[in-house]
Amino acid sequence: MSETIVAAADHGGYDLKIALLPVIAHLGLAVLDLGTHSHDSVDYPDYAEALAAALADGRAQRGLLICGSGIGISIAANRHKFVRAALCHDGLTARLARQHNDANVLVLGGRIIGIETAKECLTTFLTTPFDSGRHAGRVDKLGRVATPG
């Protein structure tokens, strides 16, 4: 069965999300678009939350998140233990996010990154396998981090 990629963005990431959805489809993967669907101002934590829910209940296996800088929405997404969201800025960081960190969510800054670099990040992220080996135990520890307070 084909993998489903869930995509979500706030208003700062809306344009880039629209531009990137065809890249996912071109790779033969299904897309679940959770919005936002306009330039109207919204709150990025709500979209990170929606994406995490789609991963948790199995509607999607990996994700793409975009806000203006990529920072806020990656902070929000990484509050979920099973999310490994990587804010990437080029093909190298996207490749390492998969090879070393088994990242399951690619995060981009819609007001930061150019469209061609964003496409490179997304294609690399979706086609690069996890290296496992020495990285497997480290990634496993990420899921065991205790929550203070």
Ligand code: RB5
């Ligand atoms: C929204 O204006 C902006 O703050 C948001 O997209 C993001 O950059 C937050 O980290």
